[in-house]
Amino acid sequence: MRTRYAREVAVVAFAQSDHQRRTDELSEVEMVMPVLHQVLAATGLKAGEIGFTCSGSSDYLAGRAFSFTMTLDGVGAWPPISESHVETDGAWALYEAWVKIQTGEADTALVYSYGKSSPGSVRDVLTRQLDPYYLAPLWPDSVALAALQAQALIDAGETDEQALAAIGARSRTAAGSNPHAQLSGPVPQGGYQVRPLRTGDCPPIGDGAAAVVLAAGDTARRLCERPAWITGIDHRIEAHGLGLRDLTDSLSTRTAAEHAGLFDAPVDTAELHAPFSSQEVVLRKALGLGDAVAVNPSGGALAANPMMAAGLIRIGEAAARIHRGESRRAVAHATSGPCLQQNLVAVLEGDPS
Amino acid sequence: MTAASPPEVLRAPLVVEFPFTRSLGPVQSAFLTGLREGVVLGVRTSDGRVMVPPAEYDPVTAEEIRELVEVAPTGTVTTWAWNGEPRPQQPLGTPFAWVLVRLDGADTAILHALDAPGPDAVSTGMRVRVRWAAERTGAITDIACFEPCEGRERGSARPHDGVFADPVTGIVAEARLDYTYSPGRAQTAYINALSERRTVGERCPSCHKVYVPPRGACPTCGVATTDRVEVGPAGTVTTFCIVNIKARNLDIEVPYVYAHIALDGAGLALHGRIGGIPYDQVRMGLRVEPVWTDGGRYPDHYRPTGEPDADYDAYKELL
Secondary structure, X not given: OOOOOOOOEEEEEEEEOOOEOOOOOOOHHHHHXXXXXXXXXXXXXXXXXXXXXXXXXXXXXXXXXXXXXHHHHHHOOOOOOOEXXXXXXXXXXXXXXXXXXXXXXXXXXXXXXXXXXXXXXXXXXXXHHOOOOOOHHHOOOHHHHHHHHHHHHHHOOOOOHHHHHHHHHHHHHHHXXXXXXXXXXXXXXXXXEXXXXXXXXXXXXXXXXXXXXXXXXXXXXXXXXXXXXXXXXXXXXXXXXXXHOOOOOOHHHHHHHHHOOHHHOOOOEEEOOOOOHHHHHHHHHHHOOOOXXXXXXXXXXXXXXXXXXXXXXXXXXXXXXXXXXOOOEEEEEEEEOOOOOEEEEEEEEOOOO | OEXXXXXXXXXXXXXXEEEEEEEOOHHHXXXXXXXXXXXXXXXXXXXXXXXXXXXXXXXXXXXEOOOEEEEOOEEEEEEEEEEOOOOOOOOOOOOEEEEEEEEOOOOOOEEEEEOOOOHHHOOOOOEEEEEEOOOOOOOHHXXXXXXXXXXXXXXXXXXXXXXXXXXXXXXXXXXXXXXXXXOHHHHHHHHHHHOOOOEEEEEOOOOOOEEOOOOOEEOOOOEEOOEEEEEOOOEEEEEEEEEOOOOOOOOOOOOEEEEEEEEOOOOOOEEEEEOOOOHHHOOOOOEEXXXXXXOOOOOXXXXXXXXXXXXXXXXXXXO
């Protein structure tokens, strides 16, 4: 294996909830806890044995400040544990945990993230992450911004509405084998949400959670038969102003992929966080993925897109394929912000068989 | 002790509303003041391109940029999306197109709404012009929207000193989001029981501590608390403080006592006000019971039961 970093770190376990449109009967901790128990059980570790815990979530989804404290009870936070939180997708929480293990301050990490979109209107909620001077006062919602990107791709001749529909259909067919998916099987393409994007081009809105256990070196080998080694991980951001960017490309994704060593060898699997069908077109190009690569065999974000967890789920799904021996080398991608503004790329590899 | 009954979910509207007051830097101030005066300004980036809307730092080099220029109120659509069902607070109430527009003289595009009769009237490359709002205050909404126009691209960016009388130096960004809050299974049971003037907690199946109010999980063991337990109604003052400053909108005479109260059977203390006893006679170990007022959704305060004080050893773990 490559020795790009100070320590070998692997994903040794992954769990996720059954993603649903609403979970009114569950508080955040009640939704997260079964997933935490499942991922710990897979490793045989107890909550108190974890070296570092990091979570991802968003106050704006919950409509309250310090909302991450609502789930801390679920990780057994008394007596005090080594804990941190990111106010974004759990993929970035995983990055922080990976850094913590690289520093040698922990050998294992529990990473989890969750989002309940059902209490609010997520399209409106997400407008509050935009530039407050020029964008937020106009309330352009997440579908509208993705639709501007989709039209730019169509104008550039990189896709058309039929090809976009095929991406949605392929994703939801693939999700037929994913019991956690919110949408699977034949789903009508539906009418325009914001033209050119139809319902089938947009992600379902739902509640869900995911958790991953990371471990270093021999600890990983002890906890997992086939660890999914993180041989590269990097994340990049680009200008916030949509009118400054070439929306048909994702330079930040490509740069992150270069630094993660993606292009050093071929991959067989790609789990891409593309909430909109058009964004898969952009990501495939940025990552140089050919037809031989299995893209989103889990169904991807078009089948289940729990906010703040969908990116971590991409890493978990890619790792799980390595755990099951279905993949040798996989790429996982997570995104945050409008039109793929921030992107994280992780390369995962199994031990040579 | 009873097993948890099937969830009967409570719901309540939750409105989060805040007027974010934001100050503007020199470039944003000039841009928004310009809009108020019917002038569109941009800024020249380190490599000579004209950025509209302008930022104060170069997006590529991160250098400070301050060279203002004026661009035309006409431009070209670089991409668009037809919004058939406008959402509340968006610029137009009738169906419209979202557009990115590169104004004549600019090298980057600005996001706004385009008023057009339908999607067939919109295309990338079409010519548009600013429709100014009737009343302008120095905000991005001073551009009411764009509207289609004829004519070829005209003009290049001209130098502008960015100086206006009475410049806008800040904006108020109103933000209101509407939620429907559901407290989940454990807290629903707690609130429902309070409506019957009962207090219920939940016991950890692992360490057997009883949490009041229950949040559904034991923070020590990290497992679900599912065994519902009725606690109280009486309890013991574990610690307290004397409040001497009157809070606004609070109809309680000072000084009064605010205390931690360990209800009988509970594994941790709740907090509440102590009444029915002079403030300087409240003490650790005092036995108290809740006093409900008509229509109250939780105890108004706690008053002495008249029992002998509890032994320190009986509540020292609950301090």
